[in-house]
Each structure stands twice: as C-alpha cells, then as structure tokens.
Amino acid sequence: MALTGESTILVPVDVSTVEPPDSGVLELLQPVNVVVLGWYPVPKQTAPAHLKADHESEAAARLATVVDQFAATDHEVESVLVFTKDRRDSIDRVADQYDCDAVLMPGEGGPIDRLLVPLRGDVNLERIVTLVGELVRASDASVTFFHAVEPDADPSQGEFVLRGAADRLSEEGVERDRIEWTLSERDEPRADIVSLASEHDLVILGETEPSLRERIIGAVLSPILDEIAIPAIIVRDID
Amino acid sequence: MTGELEGQLERNIGFLEAMTLGGGTMIGAGIFILPGIAAENAGPASSVSFLIGGFVALLAALSLSELATGMPIAGGSYHYVNRALGGFFGSIVGWGMWTGLMFASAFYMIGFGQYLVGPMPFLDGRALVVLVGLVGLSLIVGVNYYGTEESSQLQNVMIGTETAIVLVYVLVGLFFVDTANLEPFAPTGPSGIIATTGIVFVSFLGFEIIATVAGEVKEPSRNIPKSMLLSVVLVTILYALVMIVSTGVIPYESLGDSLVPVSDVAVVFLGAGGVVAIVAAAAIAAISSSNSSILAAARVNFAMGRDDLMSDRLNVTHPRFGTPHRAIVATGVLTGLLVTVGLVVETIVALLAEVASFSFLVSYSLVHVSLVVFRRADPDVYDPSFRIPDFLYPAVPILGVLLSVLVITQMATTIILLGLGIVGLGMAWYVVYVRDHALDTGLLSEALAGEIEDGYRVVVPIANPATQTDLLRLAAATAQAHTDEATPELVAVNVLQVDDPSPGQNVEAERLEHQHDLLEAALTVAADLDVSLRTRALTGSHVDEAILETLVEEDADQVLLGWSGELVRDGYVFGPNLDAVVERAPCEVSLVTLHDETVGTPVALAGPGPHSQVAASRAVEFATVDDSVPTLLSVQPTTTDGDGDPKARGAAVIADVADRAGLDSSQYRSAVVVDDVEGAILDAVSQYDTVCVGLSERSDAERVNFGTIAERISQEATGNVAIVRGAYDATESPQSRRENRR
Secondary structure (H helix, E strand, O other): OOOOOOOEEEEEEEOOOOOOOOHHHHHHOOOOEEEEEEEEEOOOOOOHHHHHHHHHHHHHHHHHHHHHHHOOOOOOEEEEEEEEOOHHHHHHHHHHHOOOOEEEEOOOOOOOOEEEEEOOOOOOHHHHHHHHHHHHOOOOOEEEEEEEOOOOOOHHHHHHHHHHHHHHHHHOOOOHHHEEEEEEOOOOHHHHHHHHHOOOOEEEEEOOOOOHHHHHHOOOHHHHHHHOOOOEEEEOOOO | OOOOOOEEEOOOEOHHHHHHHHHHHHOOOHHHHHHHHHHHHHHHHHHHHHHHHHHHHHHHHHHHHHHHHHOOOOOOHHHHHHHHHOHHHHHHHHHHHHHHHHHHHHHHHHHHHHHHHOOOOOOOHHHHHHHHHHHHHHHHHHHHHHOOOOOHHHHHHHHHHHHHHHHHHHHHHHHHOOHHHHOOOOOOHHHHHHHHHHHHHHHHHHHHHHHHOHHHEOOHHHHHHHHHHHHHHHHHHHHHHHHHHHHHHOOHHHHHOOOOHHHHHHHHHHHHHHHHHHHHHHHHHHHHHHHHHHHHHHHHHHHHHHOOOOOHHHHOOOOOOOOOHHHHHHHHHHHHHHHHHOOOOOOHHHHHHHHHHHHHHHHHHHHHHHHHHHHHHOOOOOOOOOOOOHHHOOHHHHHHHHHHHHHHHOOOHHHHHHHHHHHHHHHHHHHHHHHHHOOOOOOHHHHHHOOOOOOEEEEEEOOOHHHHHHHHHHHHHHHHOOOOOOOEEEEEEEEEEOOOOOOOOOOOHHHHHHHHHHHHHHHHHHHHHOOOEEEEEEEEOOHHHHHHHHHHHHOOOEEEEEOOOOOOOOOOOOOHHHHHHHHHOOOEEEEEEOOOOOOOOEEEEOOOOOOHHHHHHHHHHHHOOOOOOOEEEEEEOOOOOOOOOHHHHHHHHHHHHHHHHOOOHHHOEEEEEEOOOHHHHHHHHOOOOEEEEEOOOOOOOOOOOOOHHHHHHHHHOOOEEEEEEOOOOOOOOHHHHHHHHO
C-alpha cells in the first residue's frame, strides 16, 4: 500500500501487558495512517538484549494482535517493536523516524463523539486543523475549539483565532453545525481545559516546547495530560 | 503492513551515565577500605601501587575500547575473548569475571559493614560487620530482583556527593600532611609496591562495567572510549592523592591496623562531622559499587547463556519484573557465602580484593590477546570506530599482558592458588558443559593463518545448489590454469539479503542454515576437485554491493557468476544483481549459463572486441575440464573492398587474438567461417558444447551492452555460454573506459 497522503499517527502500546486498544480510538483513527509502537519496558537492572531474547516472540505476537485491529482499514499500518528503558525517548525517535504528525496518548473512554481542541494562537494551527478534519470528516463527531485570552486583553483577538480555525475546519469538509468554540477570558487555560475535558471524549493538543523531548510530553502539556482521563492526541510541530 | 517485525533495542546510557556507572564504581568502596591494607603492605609508596594499577587498567581500557566500539554488545571482556579465542578461553574469562565480580561485591559489602559498625565501638565487631554486610547485600539483590526503576538523577546526586566528600578529604587533608610520616617512603621495596598493586587493582574494575553494558551505550564509538579512559585516569589520580593524604596524616603502621582508615584519618583534620560525612560517603560508595557489580555479573551470565556457555535455565528473565532473577539470586547467594566467610577468616577483605584482582588481571591479559587476534583475523563484523593509534600498537597489548603477569607473580601464594582454582573451574566447565553445547571456535586459527596469500583467486558467488557444482568446476579449471603463476584459490560466497543489516538484527535461523548448507556443500565439491576453497557467508541489503566489496577485499583476479541466460529488459541486461557486478567488478568477469552437463570442446569467438583474448584464454582453461582442445572461431564477411581473402583475414584475426592471449598454436584449433548471415555463425557455434564470447564495450547507453551477435548466441546456443570480460583498471570510470575503447 502506498502512502495515501493522510496524516500519520503514532500509537504507543505497552506490549508487556495485554492492553487492547480502545474501540473508540480504533474507530476514530480509521481515516489516517497508523504507526503502532509496541514498547516493552526494560527495568534499569536488566540488559535490554536479555529481555529481548526472552520475550521477543510474546511481545511480537501481542503487537501483531493490536496491528490486526488497526489493519482493517485502507490505510497504512506499520509497526515497530522496541525494548526500552525510556519510553519517551522511543516515542520521540520513532515519531521522528516514521514522520508521524501526531502521537496518541491512551486514556479511558468509549465511543468518541466530542473532540476538544485547545488552540494556542497560530502556533501549529494549520496542522492541527488538518488532522482534526481528517479524523472527523467521515464521522458525525462534534468539535469544540478552545482558546484563552488574558483577562484584560481584547477578546476579539481570541474570537478571531477561533473563527479562523472553525472556517478552516469547514473548508476541510466538516459541517458548520458540528463545530463549536469556547473562548475563555480567565487567565487559567489549564484548569479550563481540564474541566472542559470531562465533557469531551478526546482532546487534541499541539506541541508547545521546541525541544524534541519536551515537545511530546513537555512541561506544559504533562500536567494537563496527568489530570485528564480521556485519550489525547498530541500534534507534533515538525517544521 | 510492511516488513517483518524485529525488536529494536534502545541505547539509553549517555556519557554522564557511563561515567557514573564506571567512575562511580571505581570511586566506590575501594577508596574507603583499601588505604589501610595498601599502607600496611607498601607504606606511603602505596600511592605508586595505585599509579601502577591505574596504568595497567589504562592499557586494558585502551584495548577494551577498541573491542567495545568494534562490537558494542553486552558481555564486555568475556564477549570479546569468547569471539576471538573460542569457548575454552571464553569459559575461563566468563567464570573469572563472574566470580571476580562476586568477590568484589563481597569485598564492598564487608567494607560497608566495617564503616557502619566502626564508629560504634561498644558493638562486637566481627559478627555484626558480616551481618550488616549481608543486610546490605540483600537490599541490593532485592533491588536488582524487582528491577526497581531507580532514578538516575538520584544516582548522579549520590555519586556526586560521595565524590565531593572525597575531594574535600583530599584537598583539606593535603594541608595536614606531615612529611615525616612519608619517611620511609617505600618500606617494602619495589616487590612490595607491585604486590600491593595486586590487592588494590580491584578498584579499577569499574571501567570494565562500561564495556559490559556496551550494548546500551548511546553513540558507542564516542562515549565508550571517552568514558572508559577518562574514568581510569581521573580515578587513578584521585586514589594516588588519597594515599598520599592518608599516609601523610597518620603513620602508615597505625593506618594499616585500621578497618576504617579514611574515617580515622578524617577525624584528625575534619573532626566528628567529617567522620559522619565519610561514613555516609563510604556507605553510598559500597552500595553503588556493589550494585554495579551485581548488575554486571548478571550481564556476563546472560552473555554466556547467549553463546551457549551457560545454561539458559539460569538466564530466564522474570515474567513480571523482566529481570534476570535467577542469575541475580545465584550471584547474590554466592556473594553472601563469601561475605559469611568473613566470620572465620581474619584477612577476608584483602583476600577478596586480591582474588577479584587476580580474575580481572587474567581476563585483561586475554583481552589484549583477543585484540591482536581480531586485528590479524580482521573479520567482517569487526569495524572499530576507536582504534589504538598505530604508534601504540602492538605495544599496548604486549605491555598489558606483561604487566598483568608481573602483578600476578607478586601475589601471595594462597591467592595464586585460589585464582588458578577459578581458572581451573572455567576449564573444567568447558570440558563438562561447553564443549557439547557451544560451536563457536573463535578466530584464532584465522589470525594464525595470517595475511591472505597473493594467489590467483576466483570468487564464485553461489545461490543455487543445482548449478554450484558446475560453476565451481569451471572456476577450479580457470584457477588451476594459473598454478604456475600463483597458488590458485576459490572463494565461494553467498549473500544473504537482508533489508537493513544492523548488529542487533537476527536473521531468521532458517535462512542462515540454508546459507550454511550451501557453503558447506561448496566445500565438499572443492574437496572432490582437489582445489583449495574458502567460504564466505555475507549479509547485505544489496547482493551486488556485497559481491563487489568482497572482490576488492579479496583482491580477486576473476569473478565467475552463474546466469540464467535470460535477458531482462526492465532497465537491466543480465538482471538486477548481475549488472552492477559486470559493470563495476575490478577483476575479470565470467558470466556462465549452463545448459549442457559437459564442457566438451569449447569455442571462443575471435573478433575485434577488447575482450576477445580473455574469451580465448577462458576457452583454453575450460577445455582442461574435459581434456579437449578449444577452437578459436572467426567470422568474416564475404563482401569486401578487395581487401584480400576473407579466410586469410580470419586466420590473421585468430592469430592476433591468440597472441594477445599468450597462447601458442598447439593450444587451440582455428576455424574461419565466411558468411554474411548471422544464422550461419549460430550454426557454426552450435557445433560446440561451450561458447566463450567477449563482452562488447560498444554502447551508446549508459549500461552494459554486449553486442548483437553475442546476444543472439546467448539466447540461441544450446550448449553452455560464457560471456567474458577482462579486468578493468580500477581508476577508470565506465564512461571514460567506453570512450577510450570506442
């Protein structure tokens, strides 16, 4: 199968335990290419080669099961099996290697009907909206854009960002009535996102930090990710 | 979905981690426990013992760095010795390192007990020291068993603190050195100094731990040598200073009686607070050193299991924790027994240190030998990015072995006997267990064979069991025709195509076995033909690249390839794997299509092409298989511009080709066909069993082209066809070559 030009999402799976991917996520990711990263945690005291020698076939079998669940679509599904002491390091490396546009962070949840998309201004906006469009075009999920402006700043600036994003998304082929937005004028975007997340099924965030490691689960994102229970997709800032 | 799944290994140990692992182990327990014993045996000159030890370690670190960057795989010294010298020495070093690490670990834990118990004089020493040591050991074994993800940051902080305390001790202590204490400097003389080196050498085994985890080090080519050499140098300087300070502050006689020497010295100039700091540092040091040793011991064990030198039952990783729990428990139990021996043996600390030193000195000697073996045999897998500089080789390995042996000879008889016992254990293990399990024979014989002789060498790539016998027969015939110039030799190669060759990748066993069988069969064929044949099993992502590389490495004179005879049109002429070889091989090329079982009478087309004479020689060589006389055939058109008799012209062409090929008239028959029709040529040719045709160099396209007549022959001949070309000048590009010959 040739690359179809759609986005590619990295799905990390811990293959040391039986952890079937969530059916909601499976369904949501149908329209995009998927790279399944099966990672097997290696304790500090163990030689990775040792663990590989003992558990490779078992890990490969688990990964193959996960891949099969994704492989029902027309899109490219690739898989990588890694024995690692540092999960983040592997995620960064593989995301880079396979040119992934985004990384999925697993969470709890059933069917995904409501997506929350916090925006930080123009940063990475194009990529985020394109990905959201691809994911929801064929479904009937709704999308909520979120943006926060400082209390004494001009709210029209924030409205402009949100409206622009909504316009872009409808250009991508998503009906206007499925797109909402929320503008916050409190200076606590993090708390707002966390409370909004409870009303949604998945959150799509843009990377914030410039350094490769921080970009995926950087200092700003990780508190949010720690506090929300729903799955998250982090859109990488590749350029 | 793409490709097959292959588990990747991550490299997670950076430079700083490698330094804390190696340097941390070295600045560990030794620095706190050894000064007493060292002072007792060599007086203030014990600092010289540490310098000598550091120098021996530096030599070993140089050799190990080269080997570790050449093969960054888990196992350290054991792995390199096993690869170079085979299972016998591998078994000795494997057991030596494993027991050495256990002895070292027991040494650290008893020292740990001494430092914790020492400041409390109201407690009864001995039993309590052992007990505290055992508790500490259980802690470490537990951590390793459960695979607790210790924060490396915490580890860095701990080792940083410990190093800082030692530095304060040295820097402040220097001002309290009483030069009177440093007289006499060397009460035991040179032999005492070297004997002390034997005891304190255990301090330097930290850098070996870097090699043991080489498979996990990021950018191994840079980080391994840097961290190994730097840690050895820094630690040697530090140890020498610690000795100067310790023996300078307290007379060495009383220092020698102390179980907690550093804290006894520190109390003089740092007071009670200093002692607390020293005890804390000593405890951290003992724990971290012992932890790295047990971690390394389990890896040595794993590496032995991987090479079938150790039972896999010992090498299972825990289903839940993922740690090699059985190897860890076995190591822990044996170490515990060694600690317990401290109850009855008074000088246990020196004894443990010295036996560990012995084991490592033996291992390092064999590592130096392995380095020489690797350099001489130069196997494909060995491509070190750090090489010992030319002006230091072979001085480093030779000096390394000599000094290791010198230090060993100065050790106490008991230690030498114990050490030899461990060596004997390795030997016995080889006899009863390894011999039947492991097949790896090492590179020793290749290294002894030395440089490849410059004979006439024909490389024969084989892939198909059905045709390989005939290919080898033809190759043998051409090689033997050159017996008078040089010893003929065949090299059978098989390329196992893999997508992305990496050292961590496992090629499927089945395919490896197939390759093995093919090459094995080639050896049998060669034995029947009475020709010397070497086999080379290659892996590569491109078959043509692998073959071309081999041709250069082997300095081949000819490559003889089988070809199905089908012309591929898809941008290729002979096929994707053959084209590049035909185009770029620096030596002579023979492309052989086998239709007929016998070689019979060969015929060579004598024409104006640049390779005609090579085709003629080949026909003569092939003819020897069936003892026939080959024919040189020239085809001449009837219509001429009045240029004489076509028959005579043909004979002249044949004579010219034969002359260029260096043949005399008894070696061939001539035949001239005068006809304008290509079909007639084919008719003439079809009377022979084997046809040799020179490759045409005339080509307008940037690709191999071999002329219309040759092409038709290769397609229509019923016998065997050999398409031949001469050697290229390697400096000439295909482009300029064509232009020159056009």
